[in-house]
Amino acid sequence: MTKENHIYVIGSGGHSKVVIDILESMNRYTIIGIVDPFRKPNEIIHGYTVLGDETILKKENNQYKRGIVAIGDNWIRSQWVLKVKSICPSFEYITAIHPYSFISKDSKVGKGSVIMAGAIVNSNSVVGEHCIVNTNSSIDHDNSLGYCASIAPGVTTGGNVKIGDYSAISIGATMKHGIEIGAHTIIGAGSTVLSNIESSKVAYGTPAKVIRDRKKGDKYL
Ligand SMILES: CC(=O)SCCNC(=O)CCNC(=O)[C@H](O)C(C)(C)COP(=O)(O)OP(=O)(O)OC[C@H]1O[C@@H](n2cnc3c(N)ncnc32)[C@H](O)[C@@H]1OP(=O)(O)O
Numbered sequence: 001m002t003k004e005n006h007i008y009v010i011g012s013g014g015h016s017k018v019v020i021d022i023l024e025s026m027n028r029y030t031i032i033g034i035v036d037p038f039r040k041p042n043e044i045i046h047g048y049t050v051l052g053d054e055t056i057l058k059k060e061n062n063q064y065k066r067g068i069v070a071i072g073d074n075w076i077r078s079q080w081v082l083k084v085k086s087i088c089p090s091f092e093y094i095t096a097i098h099p100y101s102f103i104s105k106d107s108k109v110g111k112g113s114v115i116m117a118g119a120i121v122n123s124n125s126v127v128g129e130h131c132i133v134n135t136n137s138s139i140d141h142d143n144s145l146g147y148c149a150s151i152a153p154g155v156t157t158g159g160n161v162k163i164g165d166y167s168a169i170s171i172g173a174t175m176k177h178g179i180e181i182g183a184h185t186i187i188g189a190g191s192t193v194l195s196n197i198e199s200s201k202v203a204y205g206t207p208a209k210v211i212r213d214r215k216k217g218d219k220y221l
Contacts, residue, residue: 005029007094008057008067010080012036012045015072015132019114020046022096023068029094032064057088066092068112069130074166075217078148081112081130093129101133110147128165146183164199168220173208184216 007029009016016034023029034045037053044050056062065088071077084091093112097103101119109115110129118136125143127133132150139145139157146165151157155169158177163169167181170189175181180196187193188204188211197203201210202220214220 003063004066006032006064006066008032008035008051008064009048010035010054010067010069010084011071011077012039012050013072016070017046018116018135019068019070019096020048022098022114022116025099026097035067054083054087057084057091065090066094068094068096068114070096070114072132072150073219073221074132074148074150074168077130078166081148104141116153122159140177152189166216170204170220184214186214186220 009020009031012034023031031048033049033051035054035056036050039050041050041052069077069080071080095109096114098115098117100117101115103109103121104123106123107121107125109127112130113127115133116135119133120138121127123141125139127145128147130148131145134151135153137151137155141159143157143161145163149163149165149167151169152171154172157175160178161175162180164181164183166183167185169187172189173187173191175193179193182199184200185197186202187208191204191208192206194207200214202212202214203210
């Protein structure tokens, strides 16, 4: 193993455990340990040692500068990406792609993103950086998923769907073809989205309707 294969996992919650399973199933990386300021150093999480807080990433003699932010909340994940950039500007992000997922040969997955088991990314789609394409979800052709956006388990999109930066499509939602979702918007669990939804909204139901406004970073999980 070269040092390029050695990675940090940042975050230690439920999402992090799934990401660790994916990284192990890829059989390509050695996980150095977990970075999380909210855990006791040396605690073992999902088989790996908590190394401490983010200052570990800036140690002068630290030869390892790769990893992934494994935090489920889109806004919190984005803030950690910024924090890591300020501590270690040369830090590089890997993608975690489960071997039992399908990604079309002409689709792209941005750095730091996670594609979980059973997920499908069909032809000519773009998954942005630091996204989550969760278990058994399906992104159809010509879609785009913005920066730090996510689709939850079992989400299905038709063709030509655009999901804005930081937006989250919740568990089991279905999106008609050609739909556009703005930035920082949450589509509620089980919704059927038949029309465009603007930025900074919470929308749900069948058909999905805007229920209220939201501010960026408001909790949704
Ligand atoms: C691996 C993983 O775990 S990935 C994460 C999986 N989890 C998700 O995707 C869930 C994301 N969260 C949701 O979908 C939430 O329902 C949200 C964020 C859309 C709304 O949450 P809140 O604003 O807190 O709504 P709250 O729970 O207070 O409900 C308010 C009302 O709206 C209704 N409601 C809330 N969400 C929905 C929905 N998706 N569809 C229909 N009705 C809903 C509630 O039943 C409640 O109705 P009532 O007042 O008649 O009792």
